[in-house]
Amino acid sequence: MVQAINLALKEEMRRDKNVVLLGEDVGKDGGVFRISEGLIDEFGAERIMDTPLAESVIAGAAIGMALYGLKPVAEIQFMGFIYPAFDQIFSHASRIRSRSRGRFTCPIVVRTPYGAGIKAPELHSESTEAFFCHMPGIKVVVPSSPYNAKGLLIASIRDPDPVIFLEASRLYRSIKEEVPEGEYSIPLGKARIVQEGKAVTILAWGAMLHRTLQTIEDIDAEVIDLMTLSPLDEETILKSVKKTGRVVIVHEAAKTCGFGAELSATIAEDAMLHLKAPIMRVTGFDVVMPLPKLEDFYIPTAARIKKAIDEVMKY
Amino acid sequence: MPEKIIESCNIKRLEILDEKGNLDESLMPPLSDEQIKKMYELLALSRAFDQRALNLQREGRLGTYASILGQEASQIGSAFALEKSDWIFPSFREMGVYITMGYPLHMTYQYWSGDERGVKCPDNLNIFPVCVPVGTQIPHAVGAAMGVKYKKDKKAVIAYFGDGGTSEGDFHEGMNFAGVFKLPVVFICQNNHWAISVPREKQTASKTFAQKAFAYGFEGIQVDGNDIFAVYKATKEAVDKARNGDGPTFIECFTYRMSDHTTADDAIRYRPKEEVEAWKAKDPILRVKLFMEKKGLWSEKYQKEIDEKSKATLDEAVKMEEKIERPSPKDMFEFTYEKMTQRQMRQIKEL
Numbered sequence: 306m307v308q309a310i311n312l313a314l315k316e317e318m319r320r321d322k323n324v325v326l327l328g329e330d331v332g333k334d335g336g337v338f339r340i341s342e343g344l345i346d347e348f349g350a351e352r353i354m355d356t357p358l359a360e361s362v363i364a365g366a367a368i369g370m371a372l373y374g375l376k377p378v379a380e381i382q383f384m385g386f387i388y389p390a391f392d393q394i395f396s397h398a399s400r401i402r403s404r405s406r407g408r409f410t411c412p413i414v415v416r417t418p419y420g421a422g423i424k425a426p427e428l429h430s431e432s433t434e435a436f437f438c439h440m441p442g443i444k445v446v447v448p449s450s451p452y453n454a455k456g457l458l459i460a461s462i463r464d465p466d467p468v469i470f471l472e473a474s475r476l477y478r479s480i481k482e483e484v485p486e487g488e489y490s491i492p493l494g495k496a497r498i499v500q501e502g503k504a505v506t507i508l509a510w511g512a513m514l515h516r517t518l519q520t521i522e523d524i525d526a527e528v529i530d531l532m533t534l535s536p537l538d539e540e541t542i543l544k545s546v547k548k549t550g551r552v553v554i555v556h557e558a559a560k561t562c563g564f565g566a567e568l569s570a571t572i573a574e575d576a577m578l579h580l581k582a583p584i585m586r587v588t589g590f591d592v593v594m595p596l597p598k599l600e601d602f603y604i605p606t607a608a609r610i611k612k613a614i615d616e617v618m619k620y
Numbered sequence: 621m622p623e624k625i626i627e628s629c630n631i632k633r634l635e636i637l638d639e640k641g642n643l644d645e646s647l648m649p650p651l652s653d654e655q656i657k658k659m660y661e662l663l664a665l666s667r668a669f670d671q672r673a674l675n676l677q678r679e680g681r682l683g684t685y686a687s688i689l690g691q692e693a694s695q696i697g698s699a700f701a702l703e704k705s706d707w708i709f710p711s712f713r714e715m716g717v718y719i720t721m722g723y724p725l726h727m728t729y730q731y732w733s734g735d736e737r738g739v740k741c742p743d744n745l746n747i748f749p750v751c752v753p754v755g756t757q758i759p760h761a762v763g764a765a766m767g768v769k770y771k772k773d774k775k776a777v778i779a780y781f782g783d784g785g786t787s788e789g790d791f792h793e794g795m796n797f798a799g800v801f802k803l804p805v806v807f808i809c810q811n812n813h814w815a816i817s818v819p820r821e822k823q824t825a826s827k828t829f830a831q832k833a834f835a836y837g838f839e840g841i842q843v844d845g846n847d848i849f850a851v852y853k854a855t856k857e858a859v860d861k862a863r864n865g866d867g868p869t870f871i872e873c874f875t876y877r878m879s880d881h882t883t884a885d886d887a888i889r890y891r892p893k894e895e896v897e898a899w900k901a902k903d904p905i906l907r908v909k910l911f912m913e914k915k916g917l918w919s920e921k922y923q924k925e926i927d928e929k930s931k932a933t934l935d936e937a938v939k940m941e942e943k944i945e946r947p948s949p950k951d952m953f954e955f956t957y958e959k960m961t962q963r964q965m966r967q968i969k970e971l
Contacts, residue, residue: 365760365794372764389789
């Protein structure tokens with residue numbers, strides 16, 4: 306997936322001179338995950354900007370550049386460090402179009418690795434996508450594979466609105482897939498049916514999609530990879546739920562107010578009468594994300610996913 | 621090994637026109653009589669605008685408003701040095717800047733009456749909408765300056781903020797970026813001595829705000845913020861420097877907030893009357909009048925003319941503003957994203 310994201314950046318930067326990168330260690334070092342490796346050699350330090358250690362102004366300066374007509378892609382080194390930039394994203398990126406009644410817009414992409422499973426120090430493993438889904442004006446995209454990472458990133462860079470692009474760090478080097486060279490984009494706001502089925506709908510995104518797929522070999526499940534959390538593709542979800550009548554939602558984030566809550570509520574509002582069983586959520590626990598020795602107990606396990614599926618199948 | 625001094629910092633203060641209207645000719649920037657009169661008329665208009673806004677607020681015709689009383693020279697003097705093509709990132713107390721740049725007055729009243737359409741900047745200007753969270757506009761100015769530099773444009777970017785704003789993290793991060801990337805940005809800090817109830821002494825232990833620039837590797841200067849010529853000169857030099865690619869400048873305008881923080885505040889609760897009285901003598905408009913009088917540029921008749929002109933301009937602006945119909949409730953959906961989402965399309969029907 307690292308190469309796919311690198312390729313998307315490279316191709317977009319070749320296509321459009323207004324696309325620039327900024328962030329900590331993104332230049333010479335190629336980023337701590339090597340996402341931008343080699344880009345500084347091709348595009349120079351003018352377009353691949355190594356910045357001081359300052360998340361708020363990385364986001365804020367990206368906003369200023371976007372106002373001026375550039376298409377900045379900002380990297381926040383880990384999602385756990387995005388919070389100083391939270392103010393800029395919420396107070397400005399999300400509302401500039403609205404505040405200026407369309408005179409100014411903010412087509413930025415903020416890329417950041419998220420999620421557990423790489424045995425990293427504290428605050429390197431959280432999955433707090435729901436914060437950003439709660440911000441009108443922001444789009445939230447979570448790719449699950451090299452192919453869709455490239456297509457979704459290209460679409461995000463070309464999108465006229467601010468996009469938070471969350472890359473599961475665990476997938477960077479664990480998922481391999483052929484990725485075509487050249488332009489293709491995957492539209493934002495559309496979910497993908499990974500596997501069709503009739504018995505139960507399973508909703509997942511990012512790294513949890515793979516754990517889910519490993520769990521359900523003998524079940525006639527319809528698996529949906531949301532890919533874009535906001536704006537949400539309600540149509541694909543509801544159509545599937547109306548067909549299967551059973552829903553399991555899998556995410557890494559803590560349960561309370563996690564994005565699964567929004568999905569459950571949406572399904573309850575619009576497809577309640579089609580349900581045969583209660584909606585089940587398999588999520589991280591409502592605890593502080595533990596350090597690596599306990600992280601495998603925190604992340605939803607195959608056994609917990611299986612148990613939830615068995616539970617809904619009882620009805 | 622002996623210890624040695626490896627760096628030291630000297631801060632200049634610029635004053636050209638004193639409270640009695642006396643001028644230091646040697647420092648006076650080149651300004652024609654016509655330009656001086658224009659500055660004076662903008663000062664008068666801004667003060668009248670401000671007074672009208674306060675009156676309208678009291679009558680319930682405007683919402684909460686942040687007065688610029690006492691800070692007119694800092695705002696008009698700096699904006700007078702800008703080109704229409706420059707980019708301006710204001711805070712929420714910069715109506716003098718908007719007025720100087722030729723922003724439609726009825727739109728500013730429209731904004732303060734609670735209609736966002738009032739800060740939809742006209743296409744011929746680049747003034748960013750009023751920024752409410754303190755100091756958070758500084759990174760935007762820095763980013764826009766990165767854009768100017770990247771595109772090799774000959775423009776300056778100006779960030780306005782107050783003494784309170786310098787305590788925010790975004791101030792530090794933004795100033796640091798500006799120094800590191802040598803950006804074409806001018807930071808204009810109106811040190812009006814009060815951040816709501818927090819006095820300047822509690823905002824920083826530094827002797828001046830200007831010296832903060834030193835730590836970021838670029839020039840900081842203090843000017844008498846009630847001296848329009850000093851503010852103009854410092855800003856003109858700073859924007860010329862920015863346009864020439866010679867990097868950022870920080871200007872501390874040493875001024876005073878004569879009014880309450882906003883119409884929702886009561887400054888009597890926290891600051892001594894004597895202090896306010898003492899600043900009255902330093903009024904930024906009075907000294908220009910005294911200077912012009914000595915130069916033969918001011919007369920009672922002239923004053924009457926400009927007062928009448930200001931009044932007519934404001935009457936017209938208020939009339940235009942009050943004729944504007946309330947935005948349609950659907951309007952709030954229109955600019956969240958470029959295209960409305962499926963969910964929004966359903967919600968709009970609930971209106």
